[in-house]
Amino acid sequence: MADVQMPPAVPVSVRVNGTARSGEVEARKTLADFLRDDCGLTGTHLACEHGACGACTVLVDGQAVRSCLLFAVQCQTREVVTVEGLTVDPETLTPVQQAFQDCHGLQCGFCTPGFVVSVTAFLADNPDPTEEEIRIGLSGNLCRCTGYQGIYAAVRQAAAELRGSK
């Protein structure tokens, strides 16, 4: 095995789901691959790797971002939350997760983590969205199974639930 010229590694230090993660990664390694391969957080899925489908959406400092378009080293000192980190208590679903289950907002489930993270961020910004705003809020994520019907319903239910709990 020719092992002489491995690409150089760069130190990185990130908080992921509340835990400090430090290590060395290649500068070219995406945040998505860092989360999946280095942190073992395989809930973040890759479905296009060019920023179009939203499956890899995570929160960086509270903002929904596509982890396939960021390098891990760009998240130095930042706070990353993945789908695994949304629940405070792993036994209890968040209102958004619960709404996806209740409303059949998923079938194969592959796009679901990206939707759950996106909708979580969307409802934090806009707790009482109109139908039109829901549609626009969802337009950065692609689902091939559901035809979006259960997802529209899930966002409505989660919005109502989150408003009610405040």
Added chain:
Amino acid sequence: MTAGRFVGQRVIRREDRRFTTGEGNYIDDIAVAGMLHAAFVRSDFARGIILSIDTTEAEASPGVIAVLTAADLNAMSGPMYSTLLGEAAAAPPMRALADGDVRYVGEPVAVVVARDRYLAEDAAELVFVDIEPQTPVIGPVFALDETDQIVHPERGTNLAQSFPVNDTPEVEAAFAGAAHVVSRQFTQSRATCVPMEGRGLIASWSPSSQTFEGWVSSQNSHEYHAHMARVLGVPHHHVRLRTGDIGGGFGQKVMVTRDEDCIVLASKALAMPIKWIEDRRENLIAANQARAEILDVSMALDEDANILACTVRHVEDVGAYAIGGHASASGNLANIFPGPYRIPLYGVGSRSAYTNTVGRGAYRGPWLSETTAREQMIDHIARELGIDPLELRRRNIITDEELPYTSATGMVYDNMALTGCLEQAIEMVDYEAFRSQQAAALQEGRYLGLGLSTYVEPGAISWGSLAAERAVLRIDPGGKVRLLLGSGEHGQSVGLTMSQLVAEYLGCGVDDVELIQGDTATTPFGGGTAGSRTSVIAGGATIGAAKVLRDKVASIAAHLLEAAPADIEVLDGRAFVAGSPAQGLSFAEIAHVAYRQTDQLAGGPEPDLEASHRYQPPNMFTFSNACHVCVCEVDIETGLVDLQRYIVSEDCGPLINPMVVEGQVSGGVVQGIGGVLYEHMAYDDAGNPLASTFLDYLLPGAAEMPIIEIGHCETLADTEGGFKGMSEGGTIGAPAAVANAVADALAPLGVLTGEFPMGPSQIIDLIEAAASASA
């Protein structure tokens, strides 16, 4: 509607707790010790001679284990035919890697195996493939009629399959004597499945035991199992395949593709476990595609617009390496074309062409161009004859009184709500009110349209290796229930719906049941989940096994309770004497006796809590049916189509779970909409695929989709439980409904439609063509 304690209920899915929290276990989440990673080097040319392949630099690249070409892999490979269609099926000359020439853009030429995917891709860029390009064969009509270039020289012809035109003299006489004859051509543009998770597998060969273990993203693990045993040249029991969660399939993961074969062979060649995860570009340019078909349809009608006869000429593009044989669904298409209408005389012919494009494979409703063409045809006839399209359908649709009805192709339709679904959908949309709105809008210069589409869906095709399914059902030593099926869940809620059937027929809770599927070493042989077959065939097997197991439970309980088995009731996971539920035994107590205290059953029933049942439906096809209505507004300045309402009325028999059925309908409809308005897998004349990212291949998005309103009619099929398959129907009905709505909206402008896609630019072109024709 039929409803039991569990069947017919909106039970939610347990697995969603895993999926919504990131605990899914998809193929790329699975790792095995020592696993290497593969990346393909693919052809950039549609057709050409390989002059040389230089792997020197790639082999010296960091982390590279091997760079494999046809010289390394192809001779190792056993036959690559599918289990379903067998060795005798007409098929392209399959090969693992391109050898001597290339025949489509995306054809795998070399496999790089490296320590991680980044390093494999680095090295793949350093493999230099020198190709002398040749003129490619692009387009099925060109391939068949206009060139002497041959895609597969071994075959000597570009004709992949055909059946000759079978018009009878009676058909010809009907056309000759008809009051009206209408002819039109309909073109379906190439589209593809696009599961959010592409193909992927981990292949692990053991040289010491000559066995193969694999993890694969497949809808149909037993098909893959048998195929891989043949490719590896090992006995069937030297292979074990497993699936984790599967991120969608829609037909793309029903049969093994050559890319997957390459990874299997590479694992054997290197004696190392290798993972390959397809990226989106590969999925779009190199995974099987579908829908590229042209239909010429003629219909003869009498003075009252009753259809007298119909002829169809079908030409399709099956690409270079069609998947699992010639991949044509034209047999089904030909048989189903008359659809829900009384068409007494009918003739059809079909030809499928090899071209220098990626191969055709299954895609949800593979034969659906029959509905796409027929339903557009009905609307064209209505406009030409000046009859309302609903009225034309009402005149020609098969009525309940005519059932059972034998179609001109010998299909026997019975237990269907053909008029029921049409009338329910019409009522849901309020047809008359829409026509008034449409007329008022036109006065304001706004173009509204309504499109109808009715069809019969030949679900649960019971044929060959798909004919039957087995269910194995057992109560385990802890008193819980385990079901094993040859299904391949990839979003259909199979675990939930089959658990509902077990709960209903065995007598326990839904949460007491766990389904095991996808593991070929433990599950019974089956045809996977595809073709709208699981509820009917696996469901029938599950009900049968549940009934047998219920009787075993009752026999053991009767012995222990000193009662007659006929007096035992089984409910909520307990068996008791009818009328005395408090004196019963739980499944755990019964299991305790059956597994650990068998002496208590001495002289009585067998200490056995396992049942196995194989089920084959009574007919080759179990027909469901539906009617779709699409309402749209077309902006004639931009060509944008705004979908305002979408209605489906369908009859799939009793609903095991209405939530699941409606989810399947909605997802199917949106895929059907996509194939008309957004998705287009276009090739240029040089054979270059023009859509290799999601910025070019446009999936329907959440912002554009209408609310889908769903109504149900219910007639019982002759199957166990009365169920009919339905998961392809949404995709079958939607293209024509959308196309007819657009055509209806633009009819005042004299626009003639018939070709997909119908994106903004195509619609503007149609409007301009109509304007210049009338000028």
